[in-house]
Amino acid sequence: MMNVLVAGGAGYIGGIVSQLLIEAGHRVTVFDNLSKGHREAVPEAAAFVRGDLAHPEDIAAAMRQARPDAVLHFAGLTEAGESMQQPARYFRANVSNTLNLLEACVNAGVGRFVFSSTAAIFAANDALISESSPISPANCYGETKLMVEKMLKWFHAIHGLRYAALRYFNACGAVGPRGEAHDPETHLIPLTLRAALGLRPDIAIFGTDYPTPDGTCVRDYIHVADLGSAHLKALDYLDTHDTITCNLGNGAGYSVREVIDAAIEVTGKDIAIRETARRPGDAPRLVAASDLARRELGWVPRITQLPDIIGDAWTWMRAHPRGYQP
């Protein structure tokens, strides 16, 4: 059993991972400013501290309360498109705030740190993306995550902080009472399902002239339950290893159009499509090779078929058409 502080644990992925940590017997304290997250997403069995990573005194207070053996860091801004309009906000939220958290970890003697990195650090690639594939973020969001990966390297070298940097590809799906509820929502699957529910008129495709088989961007969709199991395995891994930086994807690429077609199939609804211009910062193709995570962490993604992933998201969306709003 470990004491785990989960920064960003009221968010989509952090809330689900918090629940899985509790089920695995850990004592969880969620730290979140609720700027994007939802109090309802925090498991009942977790302690909750409302605070902001921009304020070191908030973090210090949470450290005193949680006395964490490990910190999981999900908190930050997540929109690649928005980062191309507001770079300063992204560097502050994702880099400066993470620096505050890392300093607090060192001061509190925290042994393990797990960081939510992203596929957005990589250059677009026609081949599967391994950890040694070319790194070249297409947007400021990806750059902020890369900067944190670099900070982690030095915090390990200088302070001995053991860390896992987990590069998620596209998180999706739902687990029980927790699902995806960003505001504004920009992710393809929930937006498409909102269109299926009649909560929006259509689903936009940003760019149909990419160098991909059907001209729309190709991504790797990884179920949030599988991301969760990787976090548990990463925490264990850091018992006996110093660091790991690895990709978490399921290795199958699906185009935007294929996802929408699958959603039409799963929901049985007509979904109107609106084709629009490309968005700045979108790479044509990002699909993971996750051999390192499989080999080192013993991780195996379980829910890899698009209809199953969309089916879980659909079940959640039908039960929560207004997200966490009553």
Ligand SMILES: NC(=O)c1ccc[n+]([C@@H]2O[C@H](COP(=O)([O-])OP(=O)(O)OC[C@H]3O[C@@H](n4cnc5c(N)ncnc54)[C@H](O)[C@@H]3O)[C@@H](O)[C@H]2O)c1
């Ligand atoms: N969703 C994806 O597909 C995806 C893919 C790759 C990486 N990631 C990364 O995973 C992490 C979690 O993503 P998510 O989709 O769950 O996002 P989310 O927005 O649902 O959750 C982020 C949480 O962090 C909190 N937060 C933000 N700034 C904060 C601050 N200054 N102080 C305290 N709390 C703060 C928010 O209130 C929110 O609850 C993010 O770091 C994101 O960049 C997500």
